[in-house]
Amino acid sequence: MKYALTPIALALLATAGAAQAETVRFATFNASLNRDAAGDLLSDLANPGAVGVSTIVANRIQQARNVAEIAQRVQADVLLVNEFDFDLNGTPTASSVPMGLGYSSEGARLFQQNFLSVGQGNGVRGLTSGIDYAYRYTPNTNTGLASGFDLNNNGVIGGGDDAFGFGNYGGQFGFTIYSKYEIVGVRSFQNFLWKDMPGNLLTNDPTANPLTDFYSADEINALRLSSKNHVDVTVRINGQDVHFLTAHPTPPTFDGAEDRNGKRNHDEIRFWADYVNGAGYIYDDQGGNGGLAAGAKFVIAGDYNADPFDGDSYQGAINQLLGDPRVNTSLTPASAGGTAAATYPSNNGTANQSHIGDPQFDTADFSDSAPGNLRVDYVLPSANLEMTDAGIFWPVDPDTSVPNTTGDLFDLVGTFRDPNLYANLASSDHKAVWVDVTVVPEPETYAMLLAGLGLIAAASRRRK
Template sequence: MKTTLKPLAAALLLATAASAAQAETVRFATFNASLNRDASGQLLSDLANPGALGVTTSVANRIQQAHNVAEIIQRVNADVLLVNEFDFDLNGTPTASSTATGLGYSSNAAGLFQDNFLSAGHGNAVRGTTSGIDYAYRYTPNTNTGLASGFDLNNNGVVAGGDDAYGFGNFGGQFGFTIYSKYEIVSVRSFQTFLWKDMPGNLLTNDPTANNLAAFYSQEEIDALRLSSKNHVDVTVRINGQDVHFLTAHPTPPTFDGAEDRNGKRNHDEIRFWADYIAGADYIYDDQGSTGGLEAGAKFVIAGDYNADPLDGDSFKGTVNGQQYNAIGQLLDNPLVNTTVTPTAPGGADAATHPSNNGTANQSHVGDPTQDTADFSDFAPGNLRVDYVLPSANLDIEGSGIFWPVDPDRNAPNTTGDAYDLVGNFRDPSLYANYPSSDHKAVWVDVTVVPEPEQYALLLAGLGLIGFAARRRG
């Protein structure tokens, strides 16, 4: 019997194929989760013991913090997620080196966090329970934090300690980061060893201020200094048949220095790196031996704790010798970046006047507190917007948010079981890191990823062949 493709069947096939080519909404998120620890190896041991069996109260608090972080991640339910401040290990050995990790590398800690925390449900009867979340793909890059430089970078007369590492860290790998994705990670580019001096017009050798860095650092130090305090990593994920570049980093805080403002200037140029990268700058080279930035028209999402508020705080901004500077403004005012929607949360405004604060810094802030993403000391610098998820201008934003609920009862302890208990009041000394989870809040943006025109062309060509076959068989 000859099988024929009737017009109705062809129409159904057309509808099915067209549906497969529709836009897909994808949630990208960043969370500085404070999953760093005070000593090498502690994160691995914490994540290997989710039940906190046989440990002291202080260790149990650390493990509970990891559970709280996991629950927040589950409630945000991002498809692609960057976790900042996640101690690095190489196959279970806490360390850091200048060797780039390959595509598909996941640290043991990242795997333990998935298996023992993210895969397990959390919550309670008050705020509701969550289901486990599974990320099929992970990538953990190496990091400059705690990696000895061999130089006295803070000029204190001694070559030792976190300040003299390529990126601040009291041990190798502290404050690293890792990426989780529900979509396939198809390529990675890292820029851990890119030298600061190789950025044209950088603030290391072209410092316009009176306290310039060319006078602070020796020539040998200038020749060795790396731009990235942790790493800059382009993690490319394939969504709806096309590639989206997830541009991840964690620039140094613009503080903990002196009048020379070495960290503020480095923070500025770490942020500038992505502005140049998305513009396709040809001076850029990666750890894999390739050069150049993104191609024109590439889709990307910039994410991370960038330690820079557009209006408040200590990031490098203002006018120097007639030149305007604004560290995060290099991205927020960039025409290649979609800033039509700014994530907000009511908890930021609530925290700005919370009685747990210890000063008046928030009262002098210019920025909208609902856009803040970090609960810092109200003595200084106050709460700030420092965590960002910034899609490219050719991606449409469908929604956004910050996981920062309002405190429902300022007179109650953070033990009532509501969602606020996951973020807590400012600096509770009884908790690890002084918070139930972190001083930073999870931030997310939903974008639509639509097939490229050539995908539609291929679809139509295929349907044309189907129609031709149907006519021949009819």
């Protein structure tokens, strides 16, 4: 005699089928969606067809379309976009107020609606389909936020170099997060003071030019660690919480012998190393304390402006993450385009020839004069997440003797210093970097499902 399964039994069986390992792609892209003047990004994103604008503005809008097409080709499930100007409900600005869970800037909404959701491409490299993210989060930023101090010691208070994070206007160079998975929690650390990190390079500087000589006592008491923000965006995947740890530390350049930016970059990177190890000194903008719990799953992402071998970063800066046993480095994202770019005809110098690092791992096409191409963009999962694949969107130029106007795939990235394009590049000097990880249900989830199926079987036997 046959028995029909009850609706509860059917639901449990469906859940059991769904509770399998899930491959999730995390990506970071410093997309250079910053603009020279406040409000320009908003107006660009509101006009995807470039109607009634100058050639300069049309090039900016085309750059945004190229960024969107790259995102569509990468097909990330969770995406961090660095250098995306911040706005508060359509007003370009910045403040020290943390944005609540679910906040999306108007710029982030417009980029989704008018660019990401709309297919891009052409007949040469092929067309792409739109990509839709159900969830977004745009944090506030220290960039362009006036400090009230002469932080660069030039005798004048004001300008981007005297802001809490460099920016010529409030919100410039911010960042935003897109996710296909629900964002269930946010912790931001915009207001964390640099001096409150034990053993920091602000007040414990071992060099011949200590920062305690460069900054006044009042400045030291006001300086924030994060040049933009450090944000833990928690996404729920397959019943589990994965912490997407996003940031964009300052470049370790544009300073003097005191190396204030290099030291800040080092400690901004160190913050996540301490955070994933559960450091108790940490406090967030929401009133919480401490780092991640032991065993928490995470993915560190962003433009960290530090190469493990080359460039100007302070000693061992990025190795604080690459050498941490809690971080999974079993796969290193690579591209054939990075290898090829190291030997392309030089645009203005020979820095790449003296580099130690393998160019296939480079993620940024910088000036060939200095510092040359570098690996500065990272997606680093926790050791308890299995990495299955990784890559960098950097195609090879099929013909370096012709301009990048043929419509092929390489035209989306181009080469450094093309004066005919916005900011001299088709999209950005940085490339999109991605990593695939496997997220499996916790053992307790399997145990619950098995127990439920066992009860169903027992009930069926009793009825029979």
